[in-house]
Amino acid sequence: MNANPTETSAFHTHQDHAGADADTAAMAELLELDAEVLQPYLVQLTSWLGELSDREPGHIVDLGSGTGTGALALTRHFTQAAVTALDLSPQLLHRLAKKASALGLADRVRGIQTDLNEGWPHLETSDLVWAAASLHHMAEPDRVLAGAFDNLRPGGLLAVTEMDFFPRFLPDDIGVGRPGLEARVHAALNPGPSVDWTEHLARAGFVLEAKRPFAVDLPAPLPPATGRYAQMCLQKLRSHLDGHLTADDMAALDAVIDSDGPHSILRRADLTVRTTRTTWAARRP
Template identity: 40%
Template structure:
């Protein structure tokens, strides 16, 4: 299971693979079929993406505490911190450390297949004084989690959709839960918006057309995964099919108005660079018109007064959806 770097609703979220996303992400990418990526080089970008989204992750962690108290079993119902949290597809460990801060009595394991990213996670934990509670585990996901003790909370942000059989992936994660344990899956949400509908370059509505191009890329990515199965992405039903009891779904808004700070601006630029990479790929079916490609080039040109690097009207608005289920 892998995730990506800069992307939109599919890939923008977890500071790792967003966003592979991605994946998420990423992404936000660190995704399936990108084994030639130098993760030591990509890691700072992934970290920055996750740090920009940190307010959302802090809100999620507070909500997960409430969900565990209401729906968990044993220690969870008493409000105790989970003994073991696994960040499945952790990337450079930004969210792993945020979870450790939110649950100060918990042990957190950042699990990822990439050594370079795990090294960054360990360094971040040390820098934040969390090294005694945040560890790393190198493993392909989700199967590699079998070497760990059963977890009381597993966090999987935009990683499940990088496995061909998503029900099998969720089932494998569910099997790694302790009795009464919680699986939190970040999938879906709303694509980001960063520009007015008409921002003075090219035809109005560019971001809607970029969304469509990204959807085409995502569909091809899914179809090319080993063992790919078409799945209706009704995540509560998928969690139930994996043997869990779906208990809650909630969306979290990231609303950063203009003017953006340097980190958020860099995040938006990276997202648009990813769009441009998709459009330029030899196998691209994005179908962006020449004028849209020209508009993208202007937006990414630091010397252009209308570029993302210089615009005063640049903002970041998006939503991240988390589905939570408990072991029966």
């Protein structure tokens, strides 16, 4: 159920242990940069869920938590809540535990390593279940949604979020002899439509409260982490582009991705971040 081909490689390549560890470390860095750069959006999203909640959540479950972007944002916004973070990866959960400790939140954030394809672990009832950029990774998302329904109390909320398209960073005038390099990179990948979870939610018994796109549009100047975030995103896209761009565009893209060259994205002060993420907020009746 992987709707986004650009996410595939970080999870599903079968390599030796060193390669797999490097993949996980790269994924962790990308997730952490995403959390740092898109902090304003996370504040907006968690505030909106607060408005939709019928009472202050006491227990929240983060499905496919990764390094804890959602778990930590939720802990910050819902100051009375404990968060249970579920993820397949012990390495990512370890990073989450370290961050929670550093922030003085260790007593409110618990990580459980679990494969949600095998079903839900036994957990206390929750008030809010959050699944960001994770549901499409599951082999049988409908089973996972049914588990979320069973775990939530009546009136509890489920928030499913997916990225509509990979972020864009560059001004339009970038390209060798031809502006619009980044637009051509995205067009060449053509990921197709994302999954619409509306019917899946209804099948699991949920009542949809809202399906809301969040348009992220962060203007320059942005924090220094943005350059590295943009570089990692473009590197990921680059790995799927062989044979899909002209040689000139590939060379221009390589020059942008390169850490040291004069055209490196790490040196640009004019980066912006444009992306859209959609959240489905649904209630257990």
